[in-house]
Every structure is written in structure tokens, then in C-alpha cells.
Amino acid sequence: MSSRFPVMEIFGPTIQGEGMVIGQKTMFVRTAGCDYQCAWCDSAFTWDGTGKEDIRMLTAEEIAAELREIGGTTHVTISGGNPALLPHLNELIDRLHEQGITVALETQGSLWKNWFLQIDELTLSPKPPSSGMTTDWSQLDAIVAQLTEHERAFSLKVVVFDEADLQYAVTVHERYKQVPFYLQAGNDDVIQEDTSVLLNRLIERYKWLVDMVIASSALTNVRVLPQLHAWLWGNKRGK
Ligand SMILES: C[S@@+](CC[C@H](N)C(=O)[O-])C[C@H]1O[C@@H](n2cnc3c(N)ncnc32)[C@H](O)[C@@H]1O
Numbered sequence: 431m432s433s434r435f436p437v438m439e440i441f442g443p444t445i446q447g448e449g450m451v452i453g454q455k456t457m458f459v460r461t462a463g464c465d466y467q468c469a470w471c472d473s474a475f476t477w478d479g480t481g482k483e484d485i486r487m488l489t490a491e492e493i494a495a496e497l498r499e500i501g502g503t504t505h506v507t508i509s510g511g512n513p514a515l516l517p518h519l520n521e522l523i524d525r526l527h528e529q530g531i532t533v534a535l536e537t538q539g540s541l542w543k544n545w546f547l548q549i550d551e552l553t554l555s556p557k558p559p560s561s562g563m564t565t566d567w568s569q570l571d572a573i574v575a576q577l578t579e580h581e582r583a584f585s586l587k588v589v590v591f592d593e594a595d596l597q598y599a600v601t602v603h604e605r606y607k608q609v610p611f612y613l614q615a616g617n618d619d620v621i622q623e624d625t626s627v628l629l630n631r632l633i634e635r636y637k638w639l640v641d642m643v644i645a646s647s648a649l650t651n652v653r654v655l656p657q658l659h660a661w662l663w664g665n666k667r668g669k
Pocket residue numbers: 464470471472473509510511512513536537538539554555587589614615616617618620657
């Protein structure tokens with residue numbers, strides 16, 4: 431029997447605005463539900479109840495058919511919420527692979543699923559102190575070890591808002607030195623509707639982070655990025 435997945439939104443084509451494949455033309459499939467409640471989550475509608483009317487329970491084939499109909503890209507990014515809550519997501523990954531689609535996925539590294547090994551570009555985004563969440567280091571160690579052992583393409587991406595977050599980023603980078611490491615400037619105004627006001631703020635936050643990384647002797651082989659989609663489209667959903 432085909433599993434059904436809680437789909438919050440399917441959108442694109444757009445560009446991947448973050449991390450290891452920034453700039454990649456892609457479709458997004460955003461699942462509902464998260465085991466975290468980050469203080470600054472820009473997708474809180476996936477877990478705080480405000481988006482519940484939009485959730486559709488879809489099979490892998492129904493999702494794949496929608497993506498086929500929209501067309502325009504051979505790359506799909508699965509995000510959430512935390513898609514790692516879904517035990518049978520391999521059904522969707524398999525379906526997309528059968529259609530010749532490259533599959534990327536975003537998760538925070540709190541939960542493991544065996545289907546992680548089928549993802550073409552996996553981003554683990556453990557959460558710094560400003561999120562209010564606590565990292566389960568043994569879980570993250572195990573996930574990184576599995577992915578490394580199976581020679582999977584994956585990266586770590588830490589969002590940074592302040593100096594305590596930066597210190598956390600150092601801890602993550604030093605713990606997993608061999609894993610491609612990205613620092614991402616935090617958006618501290620996720621309700622701002624004026625895109626030019628937001629853009630000024632985001633540029634300021636990005637500059638601050640770049641300066642901090644330049645000055646850091648501990649953050650060596652790292653990449654510093656903004657959320658490019660927020661620069662282009664602000665806090666608009668589905669972009
Ligand atoms: C919305 S989350 C969904 C996937 C997964 N739950 C996770 O956190 O990795 C996607 C990415 O957006 C980042 N993010 C969420 N809110 C943000 C904000 N206010 N500023 C910058 N990045 C943010 C997360 O850290 C994560 O890397």
C-alpha cells in the first residue's frame with residue numbers, strides 16, 4: 431500500500447537559496463510537522479498550527495505527478511518542518527529517482543532514517559543556542575558517521591544570530607572537520623513584509639557574519655552564505 435505524506439506546500443521552480451547547492455534551479459516539497467520549535471523558525475506554519483488548513487495527505491505518485499505537471503527542473507528539494515519524521519519517505523525518493531530527478535533534503539540532524547542514504551544532497555542543520563533547542567550530540571555523531579561511512583554527499587549548515595551561535599558553529603566545525611561546512615546568516619525579522627527594509631537588515635547581518643568569520647582563527651575551511659531567496663523575495667511563502 432502507498433504511504434501518504436503530510437504536504438504543506440509544493441512550490442517552484444525557484445532557486446535553492448541556501449547551502450551546498452545554492453543557486454540550483456529546483457522545486458520544493460515542504461512537509462508538515464517538526465520535532466523542534468526554533469525561536470526564529472521561518473517556516474513555523476509547518477508546525478505551529480497556523481498552516482494546518484493547507485496540509486494535504488498525498489502519495490508519492492501524487493506528489494511526483496504534480497511535480498511532472500509543473501515541470502521545468504530535474505531537481506527537487508524536500509524540506510519542512512522535519513521530513514525526517516516520515517518513515518516511508520523512501521517511496522517518494524524512489525519515485526523521483528525513477529523520473530531522473532536529483533533529490534536534496536533539509537533536516538536538523540535530530541533523527542535518523544535509513545532513506546538518508548538515498549538522498550543526493552543532504553543538508554544537516556543542527557541548531558545553535560539562539561534557537562532554544564538542544565543538540566543531541568550522540569545522535570548527530572551517529573548520523574554523520576553513517577553518511578560518511580556510505581560516502582554520501584552531505585553538508586553541515588549552522589544558522590548564526592549572535593556570538594554564542596558562532597561559538598556553537600566552531601564546536602560543530604571542529605567536531606566534524608571533514609564535512610563541508612556552511613554558516614548561514616540568521617533572519618531575525620521573519621514577519622517583515624517590506625522587502626527593502628528586510629534586505630537592508632539581511633545585508634547587515636550577512637556582513638556581520640562575514641566579518642566574524644574572517645576574524646576567526648577556528649573557522650578555517652568554511653563557506654559563509656545568506657539566504658539568497660530572502661534577499662530576492664523577502665519573507666514571502668512559496669519562494
Ligand atoms: C525551515 S528549516 C526546515 C528543515 C529542517 N527542519 C531544518 O531546520 O534543517 C530549513 C532551513 O532554514 C533555516 N532557517 C529557519 N529559520 C531561519 C531564519 N530565521 N534565518 C535563517 N535560517 C533559518 C533552518 O536552520 C534550516 O537550515
